[in-house]
């Protein structure tokens with residue numbers, strides 16, 4: 001699905017230098033590169049604070065811990081997302097309340113969100129799935145009205161612009177109270193190991209998040225609140241400092257691939273190409289197609305994926321089991337509502353390879369094989 005080796009070879013000298021500098025300094029933890037990266041990313045995102053941490057799941061957990069919620073408080077989030085988003089809610093003894101997504105954008109449907117708000121609702125976690133932002137104007141208006149926190153799970157959309165109704169552009173992850181991201185190697189801004197970050201414009205939340213991520217420490221060996229230990233190591237920060245300089249170019253490369261796929265598939269009645277929202281740019285963490293009405297979509301999709309695999313083409317389902325059907329949430333089952341849109345999408349989505357190093361030959365090969373299967 002990605003080609004990280006070839007991407008590395010293009011920036012090999014810069015990366016090797018940066019890594020050797022860290023080894024030479026031997027400041028493996030909290031070296032200068034970590035603060036530099038936080039500063040550089042804050043500038044890129046145009047956000048006041050960036051707090052680096054160990055991975056994207058920790059970022060979500062720490063953000064939620066910093067809000068001072070009580071056990072049993074309800075957090076509304078999509079069922080149609082990667083498990084990390086919803087898992088941390090249950091881990092903190094909060095209650096995940098699953099909201100339907102819009103079948104076109106794959107992100108939270110604000111009308112459905114409104115229906116789920118109760119006196120126990122304390123926060124909303126929108127996910128900018130596949131690289132396009134959730135409808136933040138609507139989500140923020142609902143949050144304001146009902147006094148709710150908003151934590152944007154921006155693991156898949158770093159660098160995407162949200163365009164408000166008034167034309168104002170802001171980076172995904174900087175609109176809610178807190179934003180979180182992941183630097184897992186295959187993410188759009190990927191490290192060479194694990195990494196994550198939390199963003200906020202709020203002074204008090206910044207202090208709280210920094211403390212939570214560092215054993216609840218206010219000053220050395222004084223621990224005021226229960227926290228955790230979550231750090232981005234210096235080597236990863238050094239690598240990310242270089243890759244951040246290439247992020248816009250990487251996004252453009254992904255968009256070029258997506259445009260190619262769009263042109264190849266736009267007139268095929270069996271599949272729908274990704275919807276492009278007018279309120280967001282799309283950074284195409286995934287290129288996800290939707291099967292239109294075919295008789296048995298899951299069977300048809302499996303046959304398509306097998307056919308592609310026989311031709312050496314990987315294709316993936318993100319995600320085959322939605323949150324409301326995961327065994328880990330059985331304890332909450334009785335309160336889950338039916339989720340027809342999420343179930344419908346889960347049976348029909350599939351993603352094709354997309355990364356920064358794809359060439360026209362590969363794209364021609366992949367699109368010709370997909371089309372060959374669809375006309376059968």
Ligand SMILES: *Cc1c(COP(=O)(O)O)cnc(C)c1O
Nearest residue numbers: 055056057082084085155182184
């Ligand atoms: C990748 C991802 C995460 C978690 O990131 P890790 O760094 O793997 O912990 C969380 N949410 C979403 C939507 C993701 O895609």
